[in-house]
Amino acid sequence: MKTVLVVDDSTVMLMSLRQTLEMAGFRVETAGDGQAALKRIQSGVKPDLILTDINMPIMNGLEFIKNVRLILRFTPILALTTESQAAKRDEAKRLGATGWLVKPVGGADLIKVIKQVLPGA
């Protein structure tokens, strides 16, 4: 069973994404901001895919992507955000994100994209 680490400061988003991903057969780990997510990875959580928000307190998504790439070089990272600024999207790409999804994204569409970047899921 593949593990997805979901990073978002919204409780509703965390609940909604957990259920969506579990329905598709994934194991789900969650964190409320970039720093908390980074700690989880450092403490041994090895996600097969990371789904992260961009605008978050403490450590935002871009900073998180930058830091996580130092530890997990090849794990796919998808940004799921309300953010529509092209500059931030380009920055995420430069930092090593795998894709960019603007909220809201339907559950079925999200699963489709995840399966696209995570073969065998």
Added chain:
Amino acid sequence: MKSASTERPRPVRATLAAIVAFTFGAIGGLLIGLRPGWHPQHTYSLALLTGVLTLASAALYHAIMARALLRASFPDADCPGPPSQNSNKSGLGPPPAFFLSRLQQYLAVFNRHCGTVIETTEQAATDLVSALEQIKNLTDRLRSNVSHSPLRAGQFRQESDAHIQTHLESTKRIDPLLGKISEIARQTNLIAINAAIEAARAGKAGLGFGVVADEVRRLAAKTREAAEDVEGELRRVAANASALQGKLAALVSYLDDVSEQIVSAAAKVEEAVLDVLGKVQFQDIVRQQLEKVQKGLDLIAEEMGTLAGGNQASSPAPACVSARSNLDNLYHEYTTHRQRAVHDEVFGRENREDSRPKVELF
């Protein structure tokens, strides 16, 4: 529209207005005093008096109108009246501190309302996700139960088929026995007939034997009838068993269909749950938009605080610069395209549509 720098200062305007009022009053007094027989000193005194009275009336009218306007705007406020310094176009002066303070209170209330909306939608969305989770769990259970039913139905069908088959074979095994019984009855009947013939030949001595032969014939006939009855019943039982087998097969097939329909309905429910789970993301979008509205309200309150502090009295420029800078900051902090579009629309700017797809893999 005049800019602040080209407008006359309030004291200059007030002085000019006073001079005009006095002049009009004095001219009126002069016109009245220029009558034949009036001493010129009386005429000048009258002109001075009417000039002063006109000036006083104009000042009183200005004060009454200003107070009435403030009371109309804030009926429950104990308005101290407009300050005399810092003129603006209305002639009332800049908003007094209590006015700004009241507006700040309103802003604080709106800010709290935004917070309440965020909390309410968050709670509703959380409840919705929990309800969806329950629906999903129920669907899982239903599907799990139903997924075993075709197997159970198959087993039931096999077992019942086996029972019925055994039953039918048993009836078939009875058939030859019935044939034997019928054959024995036929032969017994023949023997009884022969015995009756022999009894008749024996004459008187065979009378008793003839009676026995008749009884044997009746018994043989009854045995044959009983065998035929049993054979008929066995055929009906076999027919019923076959009919039962057919009905059970139809029932199992129906159960299979129902199971398939339930599994298909469960898949559709799951699809709908997934769809609604995606739609719940609206709360996060609304939350972020309302947080920006809250921030905007805070900025307005902050700027009003600056105005109330009287920093603008010497120069209005810092407050204007601060407002513009705050607006720019707010614009850069927007997260959604819609927020920027609304902002640009209000300020009459062209919005640059983000043409990139909502989902993009790099």
